[in-house]
Amino acid sequence: MKYGYFPGCSLKGTGRAYEESLLPVMQHLGIEMRELDDWSCCGATAYMAVDEGKACALAARNLAIAEQEGHAQLMAPCSACYLVLNKTQHYMAEYGAMKRLVDKALGSVNLRVTRPTPVRHPLDVLLNDVGLEAVKQKVTHPLKGLKVAPYYGCQIVRPYSTFDDQADPQTMDRLLESLGATVVDWPLKTKCCGGSLTGTLPKAGLRLAYILLKEARKRGADVIATVCPLCQFNLDGYHDKIAARWEPVRIPTVYFSQLMGLAFGLPAGRLGLQRGFVPMKPLAAVTAA
Amino acid sequence: MSKEWKPRLVAFFCNWCTYTAADLAGVSRLKYAPNVRVIRLMCSGRIDPQFILEALTKGADGVLIGGCHPNDCHYVEGNYKMLRRFQLLKRMLGDMGIEPERVRLEWISAAEGEKVRRVVNEMTEQIANLGPLGMPGRFAEWDREVESLAAQIEAREGGGCGCGSSGAETAEKEVAHV
């Protein structure tokens, strides 16, 4: 299985642990991921707020590159990238004017989008292309006894996702189960983590992160698993501030890919686990507790 | 054609589904292109391919056929009979140089007023892009070569035998079979 790979800016910055764990895990499963040459920022949520046309054109540049490089499918692990690339395709399909604008803009630099390149999330790929059976076969160190709260966040289930349920997504739950972990049932799987508001408007943004952490702890989770660099950052990076404002709710937040790496027996030191603020206890410790 | 050309579509709608849907579009005040003229039949199964050809030769730029959805025919399966005819007719019309977009079959149930609007608008636009079929004009153009001869004969009435020659005008117009 081969996919074009669109990392996005965060996976090269604050979210580098995501990339550091995802690439070896995918490789371990025999999946080839080729990073797009000279990709540019997807535009995230901020660009849409400034100019929709440009946002689409810039995102479409990456789709054009993917097409040029002959990728049948494009994998976008970051939730914002996943959403923006999908949204761009929707807009181009739905609005003739937008398509003409984007075509014109890309045409000015000899780029072209002629067909939709499916934009896939790693969870979608793991569940539907690889299959849980194949994942299970690679598990050498089952996460027995580890209680994980799967946290999907907003943008991979809303509004364009087709691979999971919008209200009660299940893909990560089932993936974690196949790793041997115990999945904590909690109602906040898809609630907002605060997004960029944690930095710009902490009073509002951090409260959302706090609610998530508090509820995860209340439901007995050892760790929260995420799929998004911003969610991971928000849940992991502000414990001091949350403690100062409300109460301490320290609970580690890791990428699902890091948990997969652990279950596959990949060296823990090479999964970016050292990059979290709240360290995850060694598995043995959890299991013993 | 002195006036600006606008597509003219003839539609054959079955009484129970598509005609009723067109009524519903009216009752719902949905707006669509005024280019289609509907002829009501009891069932799409009644639609004789001759009707479609006749409409085209009499000046329609396109023909729309509307029937009940599969399994929904008021007469059990008249719509299937139309579908079967349509499949071959479409191919045959293609062989005769008529673009496939000019003849369209749609299943439109009594509840689908909105679909009437969409289909009529789509088809009007498609045919506007194709341009006129203009069969009456083509017939007239084809027949001009015969009329010119009749005129020549008239002109030299009483003269010597012109058989085997087409006269100076033709020779001028067309010197050789090139």
Next chain:
Amino acid sequence: MFEIQRTIKYEADRVPGFGREVMGVPGCEKLKDCIQCGTCSGVCPLSIYMDYTPRQVMALTREDFKREVLGSHTIWLCASCYACAVECPREIRITDIMYELKQRAIHEGVYPRRFPIPVLAQEFTKMVHDHGRVSEGLLVTKLFLKTNPLAALGMAKLGMGLMKTGRFSVKQENIKRRAELAKIVETVDQENLKGKA
């Protein structure tokens, strides 16, 4: 003592055509279908901080209260979680309407000046435009310097932590074909101008 405020709205307070203009933008068409049920506010995680609830923004926009809408905090509080858009019984893409309103607010220069969110959006955009990618460390640094240098101090500890875990860098990431990007942006600008002409 309390201050009293006049809350009546006169017709002159409206900017006729504003609502229709917004509804003409791709993604915003369905605003006209709003029945003011409040589901958007009910599911919005940030509605509790808003001066107008999302529902009210919909009503105000449709009724052409341009100044009130573009000047509201609401549009800047939207975190793009799309919960409203997904739950709306009229399938109104509220998130996209919020984007449109943000764009207009920036365009008209009516956003709160030292309010970090619009500044972030603009800085973000500028960085993407100039370099093709976002370098988060640099972006955040710039943001705080522009809006609230004092708050940056409060963030210092976080920055240090990030640096320690190898996640913070002020090095600017660049793509190779920056001219290509500039040309795309320029073409969109030209087309937009044409559209307005």
Next chain:
Amino acid sequence: MSKPKVAFYWCASCGGCEETVVDLAEDILGVVEKVDICLWPVAMDFKYKDIEAMADKSIVATLLNGAIRTSEQEELAVLLRRKSQYLIAYGACAQLGGIPALANQFPREQILRFNYEECPALDNPGKVRPQVSLQDNGRNPHLPEFRNVVRTLDQVVDVDYYIPGCPPTPALTRAAFDALLSGNLPPKGSVIAPDVALCDECDRKATKPTNVAFTEFVRPHQKLADPELCFLAQGMVCMGPATRSGCGAACTSGNMPCTGCFGPTSRVRDQGAKILSSLCANIEAKDEAGINETLRGIPDPVGTFYRYGLAKSLLRRRVDLNMTGGGH
């Protein structure tokens, strides 16, 4: 009193119709006894001048066979129309366009190019084509012009009666003469043949089941036909149901399906459309893919359904051909 004058003339035709006249056999003597054949180019020498010299309406009946493709044929049609009391389209080509009218699917240029340049059996290194007019050593010979469209006789001049068939049968021809000579004539425009479809006189009619549902169509060369069973029951396209009777079911008796040379009944405007309607409606499949699969057995619907009738069909000619020789 002199015997009534009768003329035979041929235009774009194969000569088969003339054979029918010959096939009247000894009956031709009976005809000759009663009439005076004033023009019959296949059998007798004549000059155009001779006809032109005749008084208008001096010929009682002209039986003209062949379609109209050249300017010469048009002129003769006009001339004979004027000289004749009754002009009779004799045979499928004059009535419907016939086999020559299949050329209406192609542009004139393509036809000429093939015949004078590309035909593999051709030896024409100079790619010389016939000229309408030529200046050569003071001579100025003319040739008829090859028209863009193949026409039926009645698309050129007014026609009184039609005798159908490719070729017409001696019996119908005789019947026509009898009617002419007795003055017991049907209404103008009539086709001198029964107005019922061929099945009426086909021996195989009884073998057609009442529940035919086509799952495939086969062509005569693909299958050895059962000599007694209705062709349609064997999945072979037979034009009989859409074709006039009067031939005595000659083809089906000879174990070949009807190809439609007698043309449609008076109630039908387009023979091809009608047989299409009937055959297709009786296909078994209900979904597009299945229907199209069945219809693969009819690879050339125009050639199959309009083998004789293209010029007379509602569309007449491939519609995207223009009049300057070009086309698709």
Next chain:
Amino acid sequence: MAKQEQEVRIGFYVCHCGTNIAAMVDCPEVAQFVGTLPGVVLSKDYKYMCSDPGQELIQQDIREHRLNRVVVASCSPLLHEPTFRSATEKGGLNQFYFHMVNIREHDSWVHTDRAEATSKAKALAQAAVHRVAHHKPLETKRVSINPTTLVVGAGIAGIHAAMTIANSGKKVILVEREPTIGGHMAKFDKTFPTLDCAACILTPKMSDVGSHENIQVLSYSEVTKVDGFVGNYTVTVKRKPRYIDEEACIGCQDCIPACVFKQPKFADEFNEGLGKRRPVYIPFPQATPQIVAIDPNTCLNFKKGEDGGRVVSDKCKKTCVEACGDKNAIDFTQVERIEEYEVGSVIVATGFQTFDARRAPAYGYGRFPNVYTSLEIERLVNASGPTGGHVVMRDGKSEPRSVGIIHCVGSRDKKTNVWCSRVCCMYSMKLAHLLKEHTGAEIYNFYIDVRTPGKGYEEFYNKLLDEGVHFIRGRVGEVTDWAMTPDEEGKLVIRVEDTLAGYVRRIPVDMVVLATGLEPQQDAQDVRRMFNMSCGSEGFFLERHPKLAPVNTFNDGIYIAGACQGPKDIPDTVAQAGAAAAEVLALIDKGFVEQEPNTAFILEDECSGCKSCIPLCPYTAILFDEGKGRAYINEALCKGCGTCVGSCPSGSIVQNLFDDEEIFSEIEGVLAYE
């Protein structure tokens, strides 16, 4: 073919329909244009052609101007063709010398350019003028009506319709697919706004039906096939086995407690699964007919072996058979039976189903035990319900101290059903009242709009306001079980914008009631096909005209009543059932119907006997005369689709009203105007 024996003299009328047509079509111009067409003797425009003076105008002109053809350009022929045909006939002409042009639904109402719309009207009028010249005089055929009526569905609509017809002395066959008649209404506790008990008003009616000499109740049965046409339908009914001999069972119910299952164990459908029943059961005490049923899915006697074969469990002691004793009513060998009935008309009253609350996942139905549907609450507050009317939550003991009722669940929502279900506001308030009455709880209603258009309904709303029930205008965003504050712990939390107060609120409650909407029955499409009806886009059966023919369908002799036509409350359902019964009785009393003479016939001398048409007829109306070697059509069986006509390869079949000449001239006419 048919010779025009006399000169054609056409009268043309174009109707303004007030401004409905005249606003978009220049009627005088159309009249002026048509007046110039050959054969048209007079051409007029008039304000309302369908009015008495309009019809009188036609009659007068026929007489004065010796018109022999009439064309009216107005609305859809589906609406007023009978009106103008009758006017033509009253003027002394055969009614089929009339033709109608639709320039309202197909023109003025759907176009926006007056010049274009006027051109189109002219083209359509010209087509009709060309066509009508070829019209022939035709006679309608009378078909007698079988006076027996089939009523499908025995909810309140079917029951009321059946009773009305039966009381007039006509026979009714009432088919119900459940083991008992009564439908949804039998499950309700009280009815709004009067709060009279549903059982008190319904069950006497049910037993009347059960014992009525003119009504044959076929319970636990389904209609599977319908053949024929108005006045003469043959209906096939599947009688599902209830493993009880209906003749022998006297309704003593001794078998029920005798069952080897000492305690009721299986989910009780009638109580929405809130109660339990045994494999042998009667749905509820007043069930009609009073006959038990055995559920083969739970009865040990029907236990399936590993290979799917029937293995009678040795645990089944057949104690029920023993208890039944000499009556011998229990028959485990019963199998499905197919029966046929001849009827003249049909009333379809198949009702509705409630929206599946799981399709609105934000409200947690199925995830949180104390989220209920409204129908469950109906049973819970019902004195004959599973708890005897004691409102306790799923734990079986605690009473709710606060209840949130969420309106519009599965209604007014583009993601599920777009329509307003009409009854939910009222039943939500009824349940609010009953819950308050039973428990004294705080009740919160969450609504988008309160809709109380009905006699006494607004007063009921006022009464609820008096009772102190909360009304919060806002569609609930979500129901969750996570707490933000101590008083939310252990509760269901409703997050909603109180749109009138202008605040987002979190309201903790013990119980949530979802006011689920009404939607078409799952198999409505199959039923529609069977009876040859149409459905609206939402899937409810389509009436012939929303105002003028609300219980008729497009299929003559088939009528609809109740919520299968659209959501409605009990008073409206009963009114509609009465209307449908009246239509049926009118039909029966008239004794015959006139059939549209659009049948086909074969020209005997011209048919070649090719048999191409025979397999095409879905009604086997085409037969082959071996002696003559020709096909012929049995006119009584022909329904006039014209498929054979379009397919006859030698053009030897003619359809009345739609013959080739008429259609060809219509095509030519419609294209003759540029």
